Structure formats: C-alpha cells, structure tokens
Amino acid sequence: MNQAEQNSLRGPVTPRHGHVFTPASRAYFAWQAGMLDEGALNQREAGKFFPQTQAGLTDPFAKDDPKNLLPPPDGKIASANQATGKMLDQPGDHWSKHEVCSGDTLDISWYFSANHRTRRFNYFITKPDWDSTKVLARDQFEAEPFHTELIELQPYWAYDAEMKPSNPTTHALPLPAREGYHVLLAVWEVADTGNAFYHVVDLDFLPGDGDDRPSVPMGLKAAEVTDKKVALSWQPSSGAHPIECYQLSRNGTDTFVVPAPITHWDDDQVTADATYHYSIVAVDSKGARSRPSAPVVVRTLGEGGVPSAPQSLHSMGQAVDSIRLMWGASSGASPIDRYELYRDGQQVAPIAGDRTEHTDGGLQPDTLYVYQVVAVDGEGKVSAPSNDLAVRTAVKSDYPAWRLYQDYASGDLVSHVGADWRCRQAHQSLSEDWAPGAAAALWQQHE
Known part of the structure; x- marks a missing residue:
C-alpha cells in the first residue's frame, strides 16, 4: 500500500x-x-x-x-x-x-x-x-x-x-x-x-455586583432561516438608564448595531449551508453593557432551500467486519425525516432523522470503503452529501487493531491498514497522525 x-x-x-x-x-x-x-x-x-x-x-x-x-x-x-x-x-x-x-x-x-x-x-x-x-x-x-x-x-x-x-x-x-x-x-x-x-x-x-447594567436581552431566536437570510428577534432590555442600542455578534467577530427600541434584525450577509453563532448585548445611554444573551446557533439551508448537509462524517472505530460511523445533524425548513447512508455509491440503509450514528456491518476484512450520508426532510427535499469518508476495515491478524486514545508500550504489536506494526516508543494514540504508517517515529512495520 x-x-x-x-x-x-x-x-x-x-x-x-x-x-x-x-x-x-x-x-x-x-x-x-x-x-x-x-x-x-x-x-x-x-x-x-x-x-x-x-x-x-x-x-x-x-x-x-x-x-x-x-x-x-x-x-x-x-x-x-x-x-x-x-x-x-x-x-x-x-x-x-x-x-x-x-x-x-x-x-x-x-x-x-x-x-x-x-x-x-x-x-x-x-x-x-x-x-x-x-x-x-x-x-x-x-x-x-x-x-x-x-x-x-x-x-x-x-x-x-x-x-x-x-x-x-x-x-x-x-x-x-x-x-x-x-x-x-x-x-x-x-x-x-x-x-x-x-x-x-x-x-x-x-468590583461591585453589576446591578446598574442593563438587563440581558432575552428570547433571542431565529424566526426565519433560508439559504440567503437569517431573521432574528429578541425581547427588549431595561435598566437604570434608557437603552440606546443592541449589539449583535455573529461568530464572535462581526458586530451589528441595532438602534433601540427595534428588537429584530435580518442578516442577509449569510451563505448557504453554513453555521452561524449569534448573541446580543444591550447598551444604555451611559455606555453600560449588559451581559451577553444566551446564544443561538443557526445553520442556513442548502442552496435552493434543501436541508443543510450532514457535517463531519467520521469513523468511531473499525472492526474486521464492521465500521461505526457518526456525523453532525442536518437542519431544514421542515424536520429531518431520515438520513440515507451510501457505501461506494450504493445506498446502505435509511436511518431515522433523530439519529446521527450507524454501524455498517457485514463487511469484508482489510477492505477500503467510501461513505457519504445525505439528509431528507419531511417534504422529500434532499441535502447535498456530507464529506466523503474513506475508511478500511480491520485486517484479520494475530494482533489487535490499532485504536485511537490507547496507551501503547514499546514493543506492542498491532494491525493497521493491512499490515502488522511494532511500537517503537511508549505513547498514547491521541491523533490519527500518530497511527502506524503515518508516524514513523512511533511505529515500524513488523515482518
């Protein structure tokens, strides 16, 4: 290989x-x-x-x-x-x-x-x-x-x-x-x-107890989400001094000022199928700022209003005949009805819309498979596919499969990517970059 x-x-x-x-x-x-x-x-x-x-x-x-x-x-x-x-x-x-x-x-x-x-x-x-x-x-x-x-x-x-x-x-x-x-x-x-x-x-x-600050804006929510817009609304703040404006933060970097008493704002500077974090503070006429509101996280719809694509498809572990898969949830204009998992371009199984993991069984040992997952909402709209995930089942071997987050001692033997490997120095496998075949300082092939 x-x-x-x-x-x-x-x-x-x-x-x-x-x-x-x-x-x-x-x-x-x-x-x-x-x-x-x-x-x-x-x-x-x-x-x-x-x-x-x-x-x-x-x-x-x-x-x-x-x-x-x-x-x-x-x-x-x-x-x-x-x-x-x-x-x-x-x-x-x-x-x-x-x-x-x-x-x-x-x-x-x-x-x-x-x-x-x-x-x-x-x-x-x-x-x-x-x-x-x-x-x-x-x-x-x-x-x-x-x-x-x-x-x-x-x-x-x-x-x-x-x-x-x-x-x-x-x-x-x-x-x-x-x-x-x-x-x-x-x-x-x-x-x-x-x-x-x-x-x-x-x-x-x-110092002090902060009682003279404006109250925290409550009820921040996304009233409408499309592929081109996020419409936000919230409840008004109050305090010892009149509220002058609200400052909305998007992803912690972009700040937008909304003059009081307005309590709504449309963000039309978003892109399709993207995640945005919003929070809001109130500012009074003396410049005092409230604590930030409870945040809201929004994922915009896919291009044309389809559900957002499932995120971060990855393997949580491979066995000789199965692979455990996991992904981040999709969202849509209507609830997600199901996910459809594809292996090498062929649908494997429908998965209920409230689940974001699946164990794909009946596989061949030491075989490379490529996976995708899509979301389907209650109206039958289909998302763009997730990332492609290429992952190999474990090899049949006299030695255990290499795994993430395990402690390995010098001399330990494992199987990985179709070969057997000997540990060169003690470590804990905290990253895929430390796997046999990727980290020559940690592993050498065992003949």
Missing part, C-alpha cells in the same frame, strides 16, 4: 466534536485569530475525570461507562495535551478576558459538531490566590467543580437522543466570589468513550 492510499484512509480533517463559544473560550479566540483550524478548535480532547491523573478509572456514578483514558497533565490542561493547541498552555495574564462580577449568573454555551451520549459537564475555577505567572495545574484550581450538570440515565447504551445535549447547550453558572483575573475550566465528559473535551475561559472579575 502506498503513502497516498494510507493518507486517504484517515479521510478529511473532521471538525469533531465540540467547543465553548459563548463566552468565547481561549481556543475559540485562537481559532478566530487563525491560530487553530476548525478541527483543532473542536478536538481539545483527553481522558475524562479531571482532576484525576491516571487512566483506567471507573466512573463511581455510572460503573458501566467506559473507563477513562489519560487526563491532560499539569501544564497542558488548556490544550488538553493536544500538540495543535500547545500555545494555549502559555502562562500569563495576556489572554482576552470577559468581564464578570461575583454572584453573576454566567451563561456558558457549547456547540457540538458531532454529539455524543453525555455523562456530565463539570466547571472548575482557579483558587483565590492562584498565580497566573505559572502554568495551569491542578493545584491552581479548586479541587471540586463549582457547578455540575449530570445526566443520570444508565446504562448509556440503552439510550441515544435522551443522553445527547441539545445543540447548542447553555448552562447557567452562578459564579463564586472572586477578584481580578481568573480561569474557568469547562469539561464535557462523554458517556460512551473514555474521553472528555476541555475548554478554558478567561474571566476578569470587576
């Missing part, structure tokens, strides 16, 4: 699996600045159960959930020990910050490019006497989360949509008493893998 074919097996870079976008996390700011691509933004991923330091632990609440993989080490918490985000771990107080007050309720929102059955969200904050000149480490944070959102359903494999958070998901966090610069750590723990997703948010706690 040549290198080009080996590269094709990894498929396109997929924007998996989620990030904090309001208030913008450190990684989100880096993505806006062009320092991270979309895939790296969504893959701040390492083992769950922070602040634990070891892998192989059982969830004390949900003992049937997969055991955790290795959590990020001290000094690599913001990057989740991912090399693509190592700049996020730099110590210092130079990071872009969000102004808050002690006692505020901070709305923090996640966007999922590929949703998972979820066990919990944990939110940690740095101690009152933490030192920003040092790297983020466990002893810089309070030992316990100040807020947790737990999904209690068990066992995880008996549920699907019930354990997948809405997209986006917003949590209202009552902030503890702090002064000055602090770091909030948001951790999304997955129920059906050993991993979690890590995002840090930099906060500047201002």
Whole structure:
C-alpha cells in the first residue's frame, strides 16, 4: 500500500466534536485569530475525570461507562495535551478576558459538531490566590467543580437522543466570589468513550455586583432561516438608564448595531449551508453593557432551500467486519425525516432523522470503503452529501487493531491498514497522525 492510499484512509480533517463559544473560550479566540483550524478548535480532547491523573478509572456514578483514558497533565490542561493547541498552555495574564462580577449568573454555551451520549459537564475555577505567572495545574484550581450538570440515565447504551445535549447547550453558572483575573475550566465528559473535551475561559472579575447594567436581552431566536437570510428577534432590555442600542455578534467577530427600541434584525450577509453563532448585548445611554444573551446557533439551508448537509462524517472505530460511523445533524425548513447512508455509491440503509450514528456491518476484512450520508426532510427535499469518508476495515491478524486514545508500550504489536506494526516508543494514540504508517517515529512495520 502506498503513502497516498494510507493518507486517504484517515479521510478529511473532521471538525469533531465540540467547543465553548459563548463566552468565547481561549481556543475559540485562537481559532478566530487563525491560530487553530476548525478541527483543532473542536478536538481539545483527553481522558475524562479531571482532576484525576491516571487512566483506567471507573466512573463511581455510572460503573458501566467506559473507563477513562489519560487526563491532560499539569501544564497542558488548556490544550488538553493536544500538540495543535500547545500555545494555549502559555502562562500569563495576556489572554482576552470577559468581564464578570461575583454572584453573576454566567451563561456558558457549547456547540457540538458531532454529539455524543453525555455523562456530565463539570466547571472548575482557579483558587483565590492562584498565580497566573505559572502554568495551569491542578493545584491552581479548586479541587471540586463549582457547578455540575449530570445526566443520570444508565446504562448509556440503552439510550441515544435522551443522553445527547441539545445543540447548542447553555448552562447557567452562578459564579463564586472572586477578584481580578481568573480561569474557568469547562469539561464535557462523554458517556460512551473514555474521553472528555476541555475548554478554558478567561474571566476578569470587576468590583461591585453589576446591578446598574442593563438587563440581558432575552428570547433571542431565529424566526426565519433560508439559504440567503437569517431573521432574528429578541425581547427588549431595561435598566437604570434608557437603552440606546443592541449589539449583535455573529461568530464572535462581526458586530451589528441595532438602534433601540427595534428588537429584530435580518442578516442577509449569510451563505448557504453554513453555521452561524449569534448573541446580543444591550447598551444604555451611559455606555453600560449588559451581559451577553444566551446564544443561538443557526445553520442556513442548502442552496435552493434543501436541508443543510450532514457535517463531519467520521469513523468511531473499525472492526474486521464492521465500521461505526457518526456525523453532525442536518437542519431544514421542515424536520429531518431520515438520513440515507451510501457505501461506494450504493445506498446502505435509511436511518431515522433523530439519529446521527450507524454501524455498517457485514463487511469484508482489510477492505477500503467510501461513505457519504445525505439528509431528507419531511417534504422529500434532499441535502447535498456530507464529506466523503474513506475508511478500511480491520485486517484479520494475530494482533489487535490499532485504536485511537490507547496507551501503547514499546514493543506492542498491532494491525493497521493491512499490515502488522511494532511500537517503537511508549505513547498514547491521541491523533490519527500518530497511527502506524503515518508516524514513523512511533511505529515500524513488523515482518
């Protein structure tokens, strides 16, 4: 097998699996600045159960959930020990910050490019006497989360949509008493893998309680979405001083000013089949700004009003005779009725519109397959296809198939892309770029 074919097996870079976008996390700011691509933004991923330091632990609440993989080490918490985000771990107080007050309720929102059955969200904050000149480490944070959102359903494999958070998901966090610069750590723990997703948010706690600020604009929603327009509306704010205007933020970078008392706005600068994040603040006649509203995430329809294309089709694992596939949900003018999965150009199976994963079975070992998925809405309109995904079933071998997020010791033997491989140095397989055939420093072919 040549290198080009080996590269094709990894498929396109997929924007998996989620990030904090309001208030913008450190990684989100880096993505806006062009320092991270979309895939790296969504893959701040390492083992769950922070602040634990070891892998192989059982969830004390949900003992049937997969055991955790290795959590990020001290000094690599913001990057989740991912090399693509190592700049996020730099110590210092130079990071872009969000102004808050002690006692505020901070709305923090996640966007999922590929949703998972979820066990919990944990939110940690740095101690009152933490030192920003040092790297983020466990002893810089309070030992316990100040807020947790737990999904209690068990066992995880008996549920699907019930354990997948809405997209986006917003949590209202009552902030503890702090002064000055602090770091909030948001951790999304997955129920059906050993991993979690890590995002840090930099906060500047201002003196006072913020009661003289305008009220937060409530009810922001997309009243109409087409392939050319997003029509937004919201409820009016109030405060100690008259509201002068509203400032709408799109994707955290573009700002649009709407004079009060108008409480609606049409964004006609959108493109078809694209995702947009909107939030809004109120500004009064003294220049005081409210806290941001709960955000709304909108995906415009495909060209001509068809559903948006399924996003981020990727493999969650290959066996000798099956491949587990997952993708991001589509949206349309009418609800999604079904997804249609294609293998090598032929339809495999219809999949219910509320599901975004499927295990394709009955396959041949060590065989390359190419997949696409399309969405069909209740009116029969068909989306554009997802990305093409080329993936190979595992080879029949005396050795186990190579897998992501596994600990490998020097000398371990695995099978991958039609060959057997010997591990050259101990590591955890945190990226497809570390796979046998792609990382010569880690693996050599075993004859």
